[in-house]
Amino acid sequence: MLQQNAASGLKIAIVGAGPAGFYAAEALAAACPDCEITLIERLPTPYGLIRSGVAPDHQTTKSIQNTFERIARLDNIRFVGNVEIGGDVSLDELRRFYDGVVLACGAPLDAPLGIPGDNLPEVYGAAQFVGWYNGHPDFAELNPRLDGGGVVVIGNGNVAIDIARVLSKSPDELANSDIAHHALQRLSVADLSDVHIVGRRGPVEAKFTTAELQELGELQTTVALADAAELPETIGEEFSLRDRRLKNKNLECFKAFAQADPMSRARRLRFQFNARPVQVLGDDRVEAVRFERTRVVGEAVEGTGEIFEIPCSLVVYAIGYRPSPMLGVNLRGTDNRLQSDAGRVAPGLYVVGWLKRGPSGKIGTNRIDGEEIAKKIIAEVDASGRTGFSGLEKLFQERSLRWTDFDDWKAIEAAEVAAALMGAPRRKFVRVDHMLEVCRKIPATPA
Numbered sequence: 284m285l286q287q288n289a290a291s292g293l294k295i296a297i298v299g300a301g302p303a304g305f306y307a308a309e310a311l312a313a314a315c316p317d318c319e320i321t322l323i324e325r326l327p328t329p330y331g332l333i334r335s336g337v338a339p340d341h342q343t344t345k346s347i348q349n350t351f352e353r354i355a356r357l358d359n360i361r362f363v364g365n366v367e368i369g370g371d372v373s374l375d376e377l378r379r380f381y382d383g384v385v386l387a388c389g390a391p392l393d394a395p396l397g398i399p400g401d402n403l404p405e406v407y408g409a410a411q412f413v414g415w416y417n418g419h420p421d422f423a424e425l426n427p428r429l430d431g432g433g434v435v436v437i438g439n440g441n442v443a444i445d446i447a448r449v450l451s452k453s454p455d456e457l458a459n460s461d462i463a464h465h466a467l468q469r470l471s472v473a474d475l476s477d478v479h480i481v482g483r484r485g486p487v488e489a490k491f492t493t494a495e496l497q498e499l500g501e502l503q504t505t506v507a508l509a510d511a512a513e514l515p516e517t518i519g520e521e522f523s524l525r526d527r528r529l530k531n532k533n534l535e536c537f538k539a540f541a542q543a544d545p546m547s548r549a550r551r552l553r554f555q556f557n558a559r560p561v562q563v564l565g566d567d568r569v570e571a572v573r574f575e576r577t578r579v580v581g582e583a584v585e586g587t588g589e590i591f592e593i594p595c596s597l598v599v600y601a602i603g604y605r606p607s608p609m610l611g612v613n614l615r616g617t618d619n620r621l622q623s624d625a626g627r628v629a630p631g632l633y634v635v636g637w638l639k640r641g642p643s644g645k646i647g648t649n650r651i652d653g654e655e656i657a658k659k660i661i662a663e664v665d666a667s668g669r670t671g672f673s674g675l676e677k678l679f680q681e682r683s684l685r686w687t688d689f690d691d692w693k694a695i696e697a698a699e700v701a702a703a704l705m706g707a708p709r710r711k712f713v714r715v716d717h718m719l720e721v722c723r724k725i726p727a728t729p730a
Contacts, residue, residue: 291315291317291318291666292317292318292319292666293315293318293319293382293383293660293661293664293665293666294318294319294321294380294381294382294383294666294669294670294671294672295311295318295319295320295321295381295382295383295384295385295660295664296320296321296323296377296380296381296383296384296385296671296675297320297321297322297323297384297385297387298323298368298374298377298384298385298386298387298388299322299323299324299331299386299387299388299389299636299638300322300323300324300329300330300331300362300364300387301329301330301331301332301333301387301388301389301636302330302331302332302333302347302351302636302646302649303331303387303389303635303636303637303638303639303649303652303653304322304324304331304385304387304388304635304636305322305329305330305350305351305354305355305649305653306635306649306650306652306653306654307385307387307635307649307652307653307656307657308320308322308354308357308360308653309354309357309650309653310650310653310654310656310657311653311657311660311661312354312357312359312360313657314657314658314661315657315661316359317359318359319359319361319671319672320359320360320361321360321361321363321381321671321672321675322355322360322361322362322363323363323364323366323368323377324362324363324364324365324366325364325365325366325367325368325370325388326364326365326420326715327364327365327687327691327692327695327715327718327719327722328364328687328692328695328718329351329355329362329364329689329692330348330351331389332389333345333347333348333351333646334348334417335413335414335417335418335419336413336414336417337417338413338445338448338449338460339416339417339449339457339460339461339462339463340448340449340452340456340457340459340460340462341445342459342460342461342708344646345461347646355689356689361672361688361689362687362688362689362692363672363675363686363687363688364686364687364688364691364692365684365685365686365687365715365719366679366684366686368388371682371684372675372678376678377675378631378632379669379674380669380670380671380672380674380675380678381669381671382631382664382665382666382667382669383631383632383633383660383664384631384632384633385633385634385635385656385660386621386628386632386633386634386635386638387634387635387636387638388606388607388638389604389606389636389637389638389642390604390605390606390607390619390620390637390638390641390642391410391604391606391607392408392410392604392605392606392607393408393409393410393411393600393602393603393604393605394408394602394603394604394605394619396408396437396560396563396600396602398560398561398562398563399561399562399563400562400563400564400565400569401563401600403563403565403567403568403569403598404568405427405428405565405568405569405596405597405598406563406569406598406599406600407425407427407597407598407599407600408599408600408601409438409442409443409446409599409600409601409602409604410604411425412425412427412446412599413442413445413446415427415463415466416449416462416463416466416470417462417463417466417711418461418462418463418464418465418466418711418712418713419713420713420714420715423463423465423713423714427469427597428568428569428596428597429469429470429473429474429475429597430473430474430596431474431569431595431596431597432474432475432476432477432594432595432596433475433476433477433478433479433593433594433595433596433597434447434450434475434477434478434479434595434596434597434598434599435479435481435572435593435595435597435598435599436450436478436479436480436481436598436599436600436601437481437482437560437572437598437599437600437601437602438480438482438600438601438602439480439482439483439484439488439489439490439491439556440489440490440491440601441490441491441492441495442601443480443482443601444480444491444495444496444498444499445495446599446601447478447480447499447552448495448498448499448502448552449462449470450470450473450475450478451475451478451499451502451504451505451550451552452470452502452503452504452505453502453503453504454467454470454471455503456502456503457470458704458705458706458707459706459707459708460707460708461707461708461709461710461711463711463713464704464710464711464729465713475550476549476550476551477550477551477552477553478505478550478551478552478553479552479553479555479593479595480552480553480554480555481555481556481558481560481572481574481593482555482556482557482558483557483558483559483577483584484556484557484577484579484584485513485515485556485557485579486509486513486514486515486533486534486537486554486556487515487518487519487530487534488579489533489556491533493529493532493533493536496533496536496537497536499536499540499552500536500539500540500543502548502552503548504548504549504550505548505549505550505551505552506543506544506545506547506548506550506551506552507540507543507552507554508540508541508543508545508551508552508553508554509537509538509540509541509553509554510541510554510555511538511541511542513555513556513557514534514537514538514541515534517531518530518531518534537554540554555593557576557577557578557579558574558575558576558577558591559574559575559577559584559586560572560573560574560600561573561574561575561590563598564592568596569595569596569597569598570594570595570596571592571593571594571595572592572593572595572598573590573591573592574590574591574592574593575587575588575589575590576588576589576590576591603619603642604619604637604642605619605642606619606620606621606637606638619641619642620634620637620638620639620640620641621634621638621639623639625655625659626639626652626655626656626659627659627663630663631664633656633659633660634656635649635652635653635656636649636652639652640652685719687718687719687722691721691722694721694722695712695718695721695722696709698712698721698729699711699712699729702729710729711729712729713729717729
């Protein structure tokens with residue numbers, strides 16, 4: 284537990300109400316109980332990737348929002364939604380109202396695929412596609428092609444598995460999820476016979492977790508497959524005992540997939556390793572992806588010159604994320620994070636989460652970030668008599684900005700729960716104007 288510092292009366296704004304923002308707010312509230320903390324979010328709803336990034340069929344993971352609700356209810360924390368910093372209010376304006384500002388807005392954009400054909404309309408980054416089936420307002424209007432027989436998912440991490448699993452589940456398997464209604468309707472009638480998960484490295488180097496792999500062996504209408512020729516017999520001695528144990532568990536899953544009958548279910552989910560995409564083929568729409576076989580040499584991946592193609596009608600790539608080029612703050616050139624000195628970007632300006640360390644780590648990693656930045660702020664920032672939220676609210680009024688508070692969010696949530704289909708935890712609103720109608724006490728139905 285952080286020790287209370289002599290600093291008192293600080294006014295701190297946090298930009299971004301996802302895990303990084305909430306954990307920073309919690310740490311600051313503990314370190315300085317009489318400071319004023321404002322959590323500012325671009326959307327009317329809080330929780331960031333917990334709401335729009337975590338797989339809709341992983342409700343246990345989403346339950347962390349109960350912790351965040353407790354944080355939001357602390358006396359010195361205020362949630363302010365539907366306000367874009369860098370749009371509705373500039374970062375410079377925000378800093379004039381607050382003693383310190385913490386940037387916690389993550390890395391919302393997809394790292395580019397960067398190959399010929401990646402601009403075809405059926406090629407989506409994970410942030411887009413996951414946002415579509417999770418009901419993020421920015422991506423609700425996506426119209427992915429789900430009737431062409433095959434999908435290629437590029438990536439060897441859990442995001443790729445999430446995408447492939449959602450595409451491979453039956454409507455009954457998704458009934459207890461909070462997948463967006465429009466996505467459930469489209470997937471219920473989708474004609475997807477084969478989903479391919481393809482990665483540049485081999486099964487030993489893949490970043491999947493065993494629990495995620497095991498889920499794929501339990502799908503009702505889809506059989507998970509792997510090629511025995513791509514699997515090593517054992518894990519090499521170059522790994523630590525812990526890593527060997529974890530990788531062996533994954534290898535056992537792949538070996539089970541290699542023995543499965545491809546015709547045992549209606550659809551197939553195929554793992555393919557040591558292949559990097561070199562071109563998306565098609566004139567006006569996706570027809571296939573061309574790959575080059577690779578080999579892992581030390582830490583590097585080398586091409587072998589062997590080329591093959593996978594026919595498909597949809598491509599989703601899950602190869603990483605990058606921050607939005609916003610707020611006038613410099614990004615580091617190579618690793619998709621803000622330039623900072625252990626979280627300090629400039630005097631009175633700080634950064635946490637993915638925006639600080641790059642898109643890596645688990646949800647709980649953000650708690651460490653929050654505690655570290657709270658210590659730094661308490662040690663470095665003095666209360667200067669700034670107005671905090673009272674001044675910001677006057678600016679909202681001058682600009683006729685409609686902002687939401689936490690009670691508004693609870694009204695949105697209650698309407699989503701009330702509209703849920705049988706078995707589902709909620710039916711999400713996917714349009715901001717519909718969310719705001721609920722806050723104004725005007726009846727609205729989620730899309």
